[in-house]
Amino acid sequence: MRIAELSRRSGVAVPTIKFYLREGMLPPGERTSPNQAQYDEGHVRRLRLVRAMIDIGGLSVAAVREVLATVDSPRDNLDELMGAVSKALVDEPAEVDPSALAEVGELLGELGWDCGTDHPSASSLAAVYTAAREVGHERIIDGIPRYAKACELIAAVDLDYVEGAAEVDQMLESVVVGTVLGGSALSALRRLAQAAESGRRYPPGVVESEGLAGVADPV
Amino acid sequence: MRIAELSRRSGVAVPTIKFYLREGMLPPGERTSPNQAQYDEGHVRRLRLVRAMIDIGGLSVAAVREVLATVDSPRDNLDELMGAVSKALVDEPAEVDPSALAEVGELLGELGWDCGTDHPSASSLAAVYTAAREVGHERIIDGIPRYAKACELIAAVDLDYVEGAAEVDQMLESVVVGTVLGGSALSALRRLAQAAESGRRYPPGVVESEGLAGVADPV
DNA sequence: GGTGAATGGATAGTGTCACTCTCCACTATC
DNA sequence: GATAGTGGAGAGTGACACTATCCATTCACC
Numbered sequence: 001m002r003i004a005e006l007s008r009r010s011g012v013a014v015p016t017i018k019f020y021l022r023e024g025m026l027p028p029g030e031r032t033s034p035n036q037a038q039y040d041e042g043h044v045r046r047l048r049l050v051r052a053m054i055d056i057g058g059l060s061v062a063a064v065r066e067v068l069a070t071v072d073s074p075r076d077n078l079d080e081l082m083g084a085v086s087k088a089l090v091d092e093p094a095e096v097d098p099s100a101l102a103e104v105g106e107l108l109g110e111l112g113w114d115c116g117t118d119h120p121s122a123s124s125l126a127a128v129y130t131a132a133r134e135v136g137h138e139r140i141i142d143g144i145p146r147y148a149k150a151c152e153l154i155a156a157v158d159l160d161y162v163e164g165a166a167e168v169d170q171m172l173e174s175v176v177v178g179t180v181l182g183g184s185a186l187s188a189l190r191r192l193a194q195a196a197e198s199g200r201r202y203p204p205g206v207v208e209s210e211g212l213a214g215v216a217d218p219v
Numbered sequence: 220m221r222i223a224e225l226s227r228r229s230g231v232a233v234p235t236i237k238f239y240l241r242e243g244m245l246p247p248g249e250r251t252s253p254n255q256a257q258y259d260e261g262h263v264r265r266l267r268l269v270r271a272m273i274d275i276g277g278l279s280v281a282a283v284r285e286v287l288a289t290v291d292s293p294r295d296n297l298d299e300l301m302g303a304v305s306k307a308l309v310d311e312p313a314e315v316d317p318s319a320l321a322e323v324g325e326l327l328g329e330l331g332w333d334c335g336t337d338h339p340s341a342s343s344l345a346a347v348y349t350a351a352r353e354v355g356h357e358r359i360i361d362g363i364p365r366y367a368k369a370c371e372l373i374a375a376v377d378l379d380y381v382e383g384a385a386e387v388d389q390m391l392e393s394v395v396v397g398t399v400l401g402g403s404a405l406s407a408l409r410r411l412a413q414a415a416e417s418g419r420r421y422p423p424g425v426v427e428s429e430g431l432a433g434v435a436d437p438v
Numbered sequence: 439g440g441t442g443a444a445t446g447g448a449t450a451g452t453g454t455c456a457c458t459c460t461c462c463a464c465t466a467t468c
Numbered sequence: 469g470a471t472a473g474t475g476g477a478g479a480g481t482g483a484c485a486c487t488a489t490c491c492a493t494t495c496a497c498c
Contacts, residue, residue: 052353151411188347
């Protein structure tokens with residue numbers, strides 16, 4: 001197919017497709033003459049993946065390019081691939097308080113998680129610790145171990161999903177899709193679960209004259 | 220204190236503070252003369268909160284303004300406040316496939332979550348369903364119920380955190396901090412848990428000649 | 439074989455965002 | 469009285485993600 005059909009099939013405007021080609025987020029079509037090229041089903045899929053990462057995952061064009069470059073030149077084990085995708089997905093904080101990082105290391109030890117504090121996300125978590133203290137909400141850190149238990153369940157789902165991929169290239173893509181779309185799904189589910197739990201704890205109908213109903217003075 | 224000290228205490232540049240004042244993200248200082256104003260500890264806290272939301276939470280200035288406006292004019296129950304913060308935090312997808320939304324409704328029913336599909340996050344989740352199918356990864360949807368179970372644990376932590384706040388205005392802020400900083404902590408923990416789980420399933424040292432070690436042909 | 443639409447490629451322009459700079463009249467402090 | 473700092477407003481900046489325009493082909497149809 002040519003660019004017009006690719007545009008129609010993917011829902012992406014022709015100038016935008018040209019832009020993505022220039023940016024290397026979409027491989028060039030197969031050249032049939034000096035200024036003609038053919039695109040295939042793979043281009044449609046890739047384009048949809050790009051749009052999903054941008055629209056649903058909220059990634060920047062630069063992040064998408066980096067993630068796709070990782071997928072296109074795969075590593076030889078899952079750990080490394082996931083690490084590479086993580087690195088492309090998170091922008092590691094510039095400087096992290098070493099004591100907060102040590103605290104994260106301690107947490108990882110208690111949890112029995114053998115990933116070290118050199119993992120980029122360990123720095124991200126340490127940055128959250130620091131920020132929480134700066135805004136006077138250090139109390140939030142007390143909940144982290146329970147968050148971690150929930151994340152063990154989530155990670156098991158994530159790994160199962162990647163394992164369940166039929167082919168190796170599907171597997172690479174499933175790391176990306178699982179991380180990006182899964183992340184959006186999780187944040188939506190979290191909010192829904194909060195609403196549900198809140199409704200369970202403080203059933204509607206109970207109205208109080210001041211403060212937060214059922215919270216300042218729980219029923 | 221005056222603006223220079225506020226800048227020093229908060230680590231935010233003076234022109235940026237002026238910008239935040241203009242944008243209404245920081246309440247004006249107490250005027251002592253036509254062109255002099257005093258700022259207090261509350262301004263320092265607020266400024267740190269703004270920076271945490273932007274730097275750690277990745278919120279836009281517009282989103283921060285909206286969230287703070289919500290906090291500054293609180294509702295009379297927790298459900299409503301959380302809903303208002305959610306609304307300010309997520310940009311609801313423009314159009315959602317009704318059948319995907321119905322599917323989300325079914326899921327909510329099975330889970331016993333009594334929040335309806337009119338919750339903005341229900342649409343977000345439906346958008347993920349649609350995007351997953353468009354990129355040929357509908358299989359990811361099978362993992363959603365297990366994600367949801369993990370989110371029940373997370374939501375319990377979140378609600379406990381808000382309940383534990385000493386005063387009502389602390390409580391309002393804890394909804395924001397819990398949602399924003401908690402979200403960043405969760406995504407970092409998820410990645411760390413993935414790395415740990417991956418290391419557990421495929422211990423290092425096992426090297427294979429092709430494909431993903433221990434995955435294409437699990438040990 | 440001629441003609442109008444479409445193509446690939448490149449360059450320049452657009453709108454948004456989050457500051458950042460510059461200017462101003464005025465105030466505080468030495 | 470000199471100098472630095474202040475609140476306030478408007479214009480300017482750089483990054484980002486497209487979008488528009490142009491051009492020399494090339495295609496599809498008559």
